[in-house]
Amino acid sequence: MGSSLKYNRFLRSALAEEGSFATTTDVLSWIASRAACNRFTVERIPFGALMQWSTDQDTGDLVHSSGKFFRVQGARVQTTLGYIRQWDQPIIDQPEIGILGIVAKEFDGLLHFLMQAKMEPGNIDGVQLTPTVQATRSNYTQVHQGARPPYVDYFLDREQSRVLVDQLQFEQGSAFLRKRNRNIIVEVTEDVPVGPEHCWLTVGQVHRLLGEPNLVSMDARTVLSCIPLVDGPHSHPPTAITEASGGLDLSSLSLFGSALLESVRESVQSVHRDERVMSWLTELKCRHQLSVERIGLNELRSWKRGPDVILHEGGGYFNVMAVQVEANNREVASWDQPLIEPVERGLIAFLVRRFGGTLHFLVQGKIEPGNPDVIAVAPTVQCSLGHDRLGDRGSWPPFLDVIQDENRDSVRYSCVQSEEGGRFFHVENEYRVVELPPEGDLPLPENYLWVSLRQLNELLRFGLVNVEARSLLACLPLTA
């Protein structure tokens, strides 16, 4: 890790398993202590007890008293791809673009990221590691009439910082219409005040914490997934690429770390040309349709509404419920809000495989109601794991059998991660990456394709990869 790696400061930070401040072990105790010393209670309440939210008399929609923030309404969905092709569902309409922002600063020659220990009402263990700032536009323009979130000015005022990453990325297409966040990392050189809820960590430290269940929040994961750990080959002269790997102890790298470095030197080794990848996506967008009609929450077919829950008649999918929150360390000390509560645990998994030595990921083109453009690039498997479904193999989505049946030796990552606790209540997903042997035939449905890590990162950069895939990509450890 000599100066030959200077050209990519992100990668250096990712390879640093300890930083200049808290050790990774310290971080675990710090997070536990944040949970212990803050009062934070979350209580289920009936919809009728919501003070800041009301039910629209005409539509039954749940709306915030400011008219901003978000709205829970209904969607009538029709599509041409997938196991079920026509359904109604509750959906969250959140047109505002929020900020998921991390402040970065160099200490001892290493980029550190200011991470926050934050509570959200839907979190399973209360406190998770989040970006420096996560704020809806309503937050930082103070619709809630709370204090302006600290650090937010680093992201809004370019005089104070230098942008390292700044991409619009969309969130769960199964639950949101139009929800996008600005995934942004800015670098500062000035002194940054660090409160008790914040801590400077290297990317490598965050990677290690991603081995713990439900600790690093989805918001942190999506921002991490946008980090260009290796520069594009255009960013430096060809010699630097060779130097890069020359200066590295390759034996310390994991499968994914090696794939990252390879991706710069990849030349023509992808199974498919870049234009073929683009064509696959174009073809799917031309062939398939998605129609999402907004309807009132009280017009939903096959859903029923009780005083404190909206649920599917078949008992599947998710519920809408409401909570009352008391906190002593948030810009607003107490509030209430609706949340999405899952009925089943989910599975988010990639099959990976080496083709000619180059690691490839099996992606699917998936339709979900909130997709910005019909088809999004999704993980190999993204589904719920209800007992009903697991019992009936006929209903399994493609490759679930491969993921479930694979022996332990080929599992390259496996952990339980939860979804964003500001909208989702106790949503857990199994995250898994399974490597297939290079030989053997694996027929693919039309909406599946093998892409290299470089190709997947390029699609991600342009906002075409869904949050489930981004989130899993962020988890992959670079070192063995």
Next chain:
Amino acid sequence: MGSSLKYNRFLRSALAEEGSFATTTDVLSWIASRAACNRFTVERIPFGALMQWSTDQDTGDLVHSSGKFFRVQGARVQTTLGYIRQWDQPIIDQPEIGILGIVAKEFDGLLHFLMQAKMEPGNIDGVQLTPTVQATRSNYTQVHQGARPPYVDYFLDREQSRVLVDQLQFEQGSAFLRKRNRNIIVEVTEDVPVGPEHCWLTVGQVHRLLGEPNLVSMDARTVLSCIPLVDGPHSHPPTAITEASGGLDLSSLSLFGSALLESVRESVQSVHRDERVMSWLTELKCRHQLSVERIGLNELRSWKRGPDVILHEGGGYFNVMAVQVEANNREVASWDQPLIEPVERGLIAFLVRRFGGTLHFLVQGKIEPGNPDVIAVAPTVQCSLGHDRLGDRGSWPPFLDVIQDENRDSVRYSCVQSEEGGRFFHVENEYRVVELPPEGDLPLPENYLWVSLRQLNELLRFGLVNVEARSLLACLPLTA
């Protein structure tokens, strides 16, 4: 032009000023003869005389009898960027994805493209050079009950061809809601029947024909703009890049040809890092809003409707009118349709400038009602040149003065090109590229940025560049 260029067959074709078939001079006579030997009449008719279109009683919208194809309706637009920020206008809703497809085949070691001499009702000189196929979904699924367009199967059936380019690109955001076309080039090896309306040309020949006014159609230009004339640096080992320019007679290249080759070797020479370019676009999308409410054509404020024209009360912008068409060489022999007719000639121009030897283009982030995502990357200047506007310099958009005042020596391209004659009637735009000297200060409004050709091509590939900019980029000659 030896074998060192084999790795990019598009570039070789672009440097070939003559091909294996018609000479470029022959092409001009062929196009003239196609116009002479085909009966094609276009007659203005009142809306009431339209046979295949009717006026919706409730909304006043002009709709096709099939319910498909397109619809002329109204849009109420509100935005936060630009000279005028609130207006009503007629707009064409065309949700179907059409095909703009070119069949390519290698002859004598050179890629040739099968171009068509095609008439469209809105063309100024009747016949223009178009892609092999241009077809709406209604065309090729035979909603018009005409014959299935020839050659269309090469694009729909992947067994018959290999995809070279396949991108979804959107069209005029000022006139269309949601109109996107699949810009696709496929290569075949089998014998292709060539009728009297088609001809094999090299990219270089088409480039030379782009020096003629109103000859190469907008549809052809947008497909050409998607061609990766140089591969990304990842597509071949670094040595090939050096070889590439080694095998070339650099003195034969134009400013743009040199910039293309440079773009592969560009390394860190762009004025702005790629993440800075992305951040500029992200920031504009977060800062600005675009609201487009669909309204009935009879609800438009400030527009009036006569029996044969819908026009703005101030006399500006464009009119909607209708024509009756008779043709003997189209899948449908006679039809009628509404068209958009401009009131003024337009200007589409890029300022270019060398920074540290690397050519950069000044792009603007522009809002138009049909933009897929609020802001699109547009040319430096994209405006109409009405007498009113030209007389009042205060109303000029940024940099129009620089384009207008620049002396002849710095004009790198100048020609009149027309817009798509299937929707636009006699729409002409001046296309111009003006080079600024490297020295001197040029302050930029927030929504303008200098980007290198490689960066612009990357934005284009992901569908972020508007059709006006794409169309102008396609015109740039590679050889001096």
